[in-house]
Amino acid sequence: MIEFRSVRKEYDNGTVAVHDLSLSVREGSITVLVGPSGCGKTTLMRMVNRMIEPTSGTVLVGGADVRRSDPARLRRGIGYVIQQAGLFPHRTVLDNVATVPVLSGTPRRAARTRAAELLELVGLPQELGGRYPAQLSGGQQQRVGVARALAADPPVLLMDEPFSAVDPVVREGLQDELLRLQDELGKTVLFVTHDIDEAVRLGEKVAVLRQGGHLAQYAAPDDLLAGPADDFVTSFVGRDRGYRRLSFVTADGIRPQPAPTVHIGQEVGRAEEWVLALDGADRPRGWVAPGAVVDGALDEDSLVAGGSLYTENAPLRGALDAALSAPSGLGVVVDAEGRYVGVVTAEHVLDVIEDHRRPVREGQS
Numbered sequence: 001m002i003e004f005r006s007v008r009k010e011y012d013n014g015t016v017a018v019h020d021l022s023l024s025v026r027e028g029s030i031t032v033l034v035g036p037s038g039c040g041k042t043t044l045m046r047m048v049n050r051m052i053e054p055t056s057g058t059v060l061v062g063g064a065d066v067r068r069s070d071p072a073r074l075r076r077g078i079g080y081v082i083q084q085a086g087l088f089p090h091r092t093v094l095d096n097v098a099t100v101p102v103l104s105g106t107p108r109r110a111a112r113t114r115a116a117e118l119l120e121l122v123g124l125p126q127e128l129g130g131r132y133p134a135q136l137s138g139g140q141q142q143r144v145g146v147a148r149a150l151a152a153d154p155p156v157l158l159m160d161e162p163f164s165a166v167d168p169v170v171r172e173g174l175q176d177e178l179l180r181l182q183d184e185l186g187k188t189v190l191f192v193t194h195d196i197d198e199a200v201r202l203g204e205k206v207a208v209l210r211q212g213g214h215l216a217q218y219a220a221p222d223d224l225l226a227g228p229a230d231d232f233v234t235s236f237v238g239r240d241r242g243y244r245r246l247s248f249v250t251a252d253g254i255r256p257q258p259a260p261t262v263h264i265g266q267e268v269g270r271a272e273e274w275v276l277a278l279d280g281a282d283r284p285r286g287w288v289a290p291g292a293v294v295d296g297a298l299d300e301d302s303l304v305a306g307g308s309l310y311t312e313n314a315p316l317r318g319a320l321d322a323a324l325s326a327p328s329g330l331g332v333v334v335d336a337e338g339r340y341v342g343v344v345t346a347e348h349v350l351d352v353i354e355d356h357r358r359p360v361r362e363g364q365s
């Protein structure tokens with residue numbers, strides 16, 4: 001859908017921002033360009049909509065060389081979202097979103113109706129449509145920026161660090177929203193960030209760039225974290241890449257073990273070890289500590305609060321979180337209905353991760 005063929009950009013002052021780079025972006029996917037500051041991400045992205053012309057090489061969008069398209073026309077098919085949302089301060093939110101369609105000839109009323117739908121699509125309440133950008137939070141402004149980029153219904157969306165100005169919690173919300181939108185709309189998205197966590201969360205594929213606009217590695221997130229191509233990528237993805245990778249590794253190989261259990265309302269007496277308390281529907285409620293003596297029927301007040309629960313078949317990160325957060329050190333595994341299945345230890349989860357990692361290492365040597 002988007003293809004860079006041996007693209008090079010040398011600025012007038014001699015800076016080589018992009019060096020002979022080839023890359024193709026699959027139609028309908030999110031592809032992330034990630035790398036440290038100044039590695040050429042923005043330069044590369046702006047060559048797609050001809051805000052920057054390459055010194056040599058070719059950029060194709062939908063199979064067509066962008067040099068053959070009129071820039072204004074090309075940009076109508078390519079939504080562009082930037083860091084501070086770049087909204088027009090003196091126009092209402094609704095008019096901000098409706099601007100491009102109106103400029104391209106859509107009647108104002110129809111453009112505003114569509115703008116209202118788009119605000120809903122990006123998760124903004126209708127009543128915000130009448131406000132001005134300064135009357136919105138940073139996260140809300142970013143959503144308006146996304147709605148505006150979607151207004152002309154472009155098949156391609158360029159997003160240049162769109163979420164980096166908002167706090168981490170809002171940022172996660174925006175990332176979720178983008179993934180949901182992508183599921184719904186199937187746009188081809190090229191996304192720039194310097195944050196590896198954001199890159200692996202959003203990208204179907206991630207291109208890691210290093211200084212001078214060299215492509216260090218282009219791979220699916222799991223492959224990137226499992227097998228960094230060189231020392232640069234290894235240090236960029238960071239030491240905790242094993243933990244990051246858990247978000248992608250599914251739980252094949254996890255074998256929950258039985259733990260001692262008791263139902264609320266039953267007699268326990270003295271607990272010899274950690275005992276998991278379940279309710280009438282077999283849902284975990286907490287733990288009875290070793291050595292605890294419970295007189296009569298067990299009630300919830302006698303329990304030590306449990307850790308997080310791990311739902312079968314979810315990514316492994318949840319299993320490790322469950323094991324590490326449980327007072328007993330035993331991560332509680334539940335089925336899709338929340339019923340107790342068994343327990344796992346952190347050691348067991350780490351063994352399973354090692355098993356997943358081995359074939360990758362062997363494949364590389």
Ligand SMILES: Nc1ncnc2c1ncn2[C@@H]1O[C@H](COP(=O)(O)OP(=O)(O)OP(=O)(O)O)[C@@H](O)[C@H]1O
Nearest residue numbers: 011013015017036037038039040041042043044194
């Ligand atoms: N107009 C310009 N003239 C000269 N050099 C430029 C110009 N624009 C960018 N550069 C240089 O080209 C290199 C790549 O810049 P670019 O903005 O593409 O990097 P980036 O990876 O997007 O960085 P950041 O994450 O800091 O935004 C940098 O060394 C930058 O200083």
